[in-house]
Amino acid sequence: MSTLALILGRAGSKGVPGKNTADIAGRPCIEWTIDAAQEAIGVDRVALSTDCPVMQRIGAARGIEVIERPADLACDHTTVDAAARHAVDQLNDARIVNVCMLYANVPVRPQGVVDRVMTMLETTGADSVQTYQPVGKYHPWWMARVDAGGVVTPWEGDVLNHGVFRRQDLPPALIPDGAVLAVTRPALYLEIPGVTPGPHAFFGRERRGVVNPEGSVIDIDAPEDLAVARAFLESQELPCASEAASSAPTNRPTSSRKSV
Numbered sequence: 350m351s352t353l354a355l356i357l358g359r360a361g362s363k364g365v366p367g368k369n370t371a372d373i374a375g376r377p378c379i380e381w382t383i384d385a386a387q388e389a390i391g392v393d394r395v396a397l398s399t400d401c402p403v404m405q406r407i408g409a410a411r412g413i414e415v416i417e418r419p420a421d422l423a424c425d426h427t428t429v430d431a432a433a434r435h436a437v438d439q440l441n442d443a444r445i446v447n448v449c450m451l452y453a454n455v456p457v458r459p460q461g462v463v464d465r466v467m468t469m470l471e472t473t474g475a476d477s478v479q480t481y482q483p484v485g486k487y488h489p490w491w492m493a494r495v496d497a498g499g500v501v502t503p504w505e506g507d508v509l510n511h512g513v514f515r516r517q518d519l520p521p522a523l524i525p526d527g528a529v530l531a532v533t534r535p536a537l538y539l540e541i542p543g544v545t546p547g548p549h550a551f552f553g554r555e556r557r558g559v560v561n562p563e564g565s566v567i568d569i570d571a572p573e574d575l576a577v578a579r580a581f582l583e584s585q586e587l588p589c590a591s592e593a594a595s596s597a598p599t600n601r602p603t604s605s606r607k608s609v
Contacts, residue, residue, distance in 0.1 A: 350446045351393040351442070351444045351445055351446065351447075352391055352392050352393050352394070352445075352447040352448075352467060353392075353393070353395075353396060353437070353440070353445045353447070353448050353449065354389060354392040354395045354396070354449045354463070355396050355398060355433055355436055355448055355449065355450050356379070356382055356383065356386060356395070356396070356397045356398070356408075356413070356451050356452075356453055357398050357399075357429065357432055357433070357451070357452055357453060357609040358379055358382075358397070358398075358399050358404055358452065358453025358454065358609070359399060359400050359401065359418065359423040359609060360399070360400050360401035360402075360403075360423065361424075361425070364570055364571055364572075365454075365569055365570070365571065365572055365575065368454050368569040368575070369399075369401065369404060369454050370403045370404060370407070371575060373456050373575065373578050374456075374579055374582035374583045377403075377404075377407055378453065378454060378456050378578075379397075379404055379407055379408075379453040379454075380407065380411070381455075381456035381457070382451050382452065382453050382455060383395070383407075383408070383411050385451060385458050385462075385463055386413070386449075386451055386463065387411070387413070388463075389449075389463035389467070390464050391449075391464045391467035391468065392449060392463065392467070394414070394445075395413040395414065396413060396414040396416055396436060396440060397413055397414070397415050397416065397453075398416045398433070398435070398436040399415070399416075399417075399418055399453070400417065400418045400419070400420065400422075400423035404453065405417065414440070416435075416436045416439045416440070418435065418436075419435070422435055427609055428548065428609070429450065429551075429609045430537060430539075432609050433448055433450055433532075433537055433551075434537060437534070437537065445534060446533065446534050447467065447470060447531060447532070447533055447534065448531065448532055448533075448534065449463060449467060449531040451463070451529060452527055452568065452609065454569040455528060455568040455569070456567060456569070456578045456582065457565075457566060457567035457581060457582065458528045458529070458566055459528070459561050459562065459565045459566070462480060462529055463529055465559050466478045466480060466529045466531050466559050467531060469559060470531045470557070473555075473557055474555065475553075475555045475556065476535070476536040476541055476552060476554055476556065477530070477532040477533070477536055477551075477552040477553050477555075477557070478529075478530075478531050478556075478557045478558065479525055479529070479530045479531075479556070479557075479558055480525070480526050480527075480528040480529045480530070480558070480559050480561055480566070481524060481526060481558045481559070481561065482523065482524065482526040482560065482562065482563050482564070482565060482566060483521065483522065483524075483560075483563040484522045484523065484524050485563050485564075486516060488516070488519045489504070489522055490519060490520075490522075491519075492504035523558070523560060526561055526565075526566040526568075527566060528565075528566045529559070532552065532553065535553070536551055536552060537551050539551060541553040541554055
């Protein structure tokens, strides 16, 4: 039995071209993710799935296994699970029972979060474990629609009926933060019975979550994220991203749609 840490990153990106290899605090962005994978105690093996020659060279130089991803799995519409299944197929190792997916465009994660996720996956019997963090001021109870005439209506129901006017009184609401997503092999290969078909079917039936502090994950989805990550990491006297304190500044909600 073994756990594979699989780093996912493709060459193309419309929002931030070259984000996975962009310089962040003197290093390519992907290297911070490689650090997090290699330092995790609960990981037996580290591999990189990418179509990018630059990332392939970086991965090889860091001593991790590199899987060349075909063009049809390196598009805007490529799903996480399709890319992960291809990588596991290429490794052709029946001993891999858990796959811990890490995105190459996430240079800042809380210390030890990979091991926290893997511990929960292995001790609870869950099919998947994903990391989350509080939405902060972007709470769904405060969402609204504004029509072409400027008329405002609550997004769903009457928000005033909740009787909450202060942020401090809002109930907890979480959003996937992109730090870690771990699944069992049966879940990844859609072998769990009774799972409703859909984009997250590979999460299986028994789904768990690990909660990170608000703002403790920085993923690069927009140009301003590069500036935030650089400022944060350059301010740390730390050798790697996985040792970064879990107090990274919050700039905006983390997107749950990842470029893999």
